[in-house]
Amino acid sequence: MKKIKVLQNITSVGVVAVIRADNADDAYAMSVACIEGGLNNIEVTFTTPGAEVAIKRLVAEYGGRAVIGAGTVLDPLTARIAILAGSEFVVSPSFEEDTAKMCNLYGIPYMPGCMTLNEMKEALKLGVDVLKLFPGSAFGPDYVKAVKGPMPHVNIMPTGGVDLNNMEKWINNGCIAVGIGGNLTAPAKEGRYDQITELAAQYVAKFKEIKGL
Numbered sequence: 001m002k003k004i005k006v007l008q009n010i011t012s013v014g015v016v017a018v019i020r021a022d023n024a025d026d027a028y029a030m031s032v033a034c035i036e037g038g039l040n041n042i043e044v045t046f047t048t049p050g051a052e053v054a055i056k057r058l059v060a061e062y063g064g065r066a067v068i069g070a071g072t073v074l075d076p077l078t079a080r081i082a083i084l085a086g087s088e089f090v091v092s093p094s095f096e097e098d099t100a101k102m103c104n105l106y107g108i109p110y111m112p113g114c115m116t117l118n119e120m121k122e123a124l125k126l127g128v129d130v131l132k133l134f135p136g137s138a139f140g141p142d143y144v145k146a147v148k149g150p151m152p153h154v155n156i157m158p159t160g161g162v163d164l165n166n167m168e169k170w171i172n173n174g175c176i177a178v179g180i181g182g183n184l185t186a187p188a189k190e191g192r193y194d195q196i197t198e199l200a201a202q203y204v205a206k207f208k209e210i211k212g213l
Contacts, residue, residue, distance in 0.1 A: 003107050006088045007129055009041060009067045010157075011176050014207030016041040016091075017200065018071055018159060018181035021188070024050035024057075030185050031058055031068075033193040037200025040066035043091050043179065047072050052085040059086030076102040083108055091179075093134055095119055100126040111157065115139070117147065120154055130155045130176065137161025145173040164206055171210045178207075 010016060017034040019042060021027035031042045031054070042058060044051050051070065058068045069089035070082035076098040079090050083106050090103050095112035103110035104127050113134035114120045120131050133139060136158030144156050158170055159179030170178055180203055187195035207213075 002088070003109055003129075006067050006069075006109055010089070010130070011155075013039065013041055013204060014171070014177045014211070015039055015203045016043050016069075016157065016159075016177060016179045017184055018043050018045065018179050019048070019054075019185065020045045020071075020181060021048045021054075021185075024048065024054040026188065027051065027054040028057055029193055030188050030196060031066075032062070033188075033196035034184070034200040035062055035066045037197040038204045039184075039200035041069070041177075042066055043069045043071040043089075045071035046074075046078055046082070052081055055082065055085040055087055059088075073099060075099060079103055079108075079110075091132060093132075095123045095128075097122075097126060100128060113159075117151065120147070120151065124154070130157050132156075132179065133158040133175075135160035136170070136178075141166065141169040141173040141175075144170065144175055148174040164202060167203070167206055168210050171207070 017039050019027050019030050027044050027048045044054050067088050070087040071091040073079050073090045073092050079099045079102045089109040091111045093113040100110050111130040111132045113132045133156050137160050155176045157177045162178045163183045184199050
């Protein structure tokens, strides 16, 4: 049931904040700024040193308000570390069969990066619920519309190249949600976490507007 609730939160909010930081403290601060703005799907990437520390802290302090997951998970060992830290979903830039099996074993949604229809098909065979289109900027919203022709049942979430200006086209072309990284978290470089909160609120509001909620 927890897996269903996690997927429902991702699709109802429609936005996942991709947190890539220089250390665990910065990742925590960026995540909190997003949560304060109502963006409560948080993906802490494992390119962040001490990512599991940030995840564990966020789950302990905001687990009741947000869904905390792990990103840039390249192998099953990292997936297990993320799950032990409390991650409620796992995202990868590419599809990896053993990572899918690890996540399925513990009932954790696995969202791997897929580009071709064949990659998507193989991921679906192993129980993947949401396919991450990465990098989204290399394909564009029209690619999603084309994929949904022969495979209308796939759930696609693009990451990379999504912003407030083109978000509507991504969603209207069939994406269930979008992942936002640098376009959301850039103000952290100047310590302007308040601006991250404002941007987070704008992305959440934009999704509601697109969906007529």
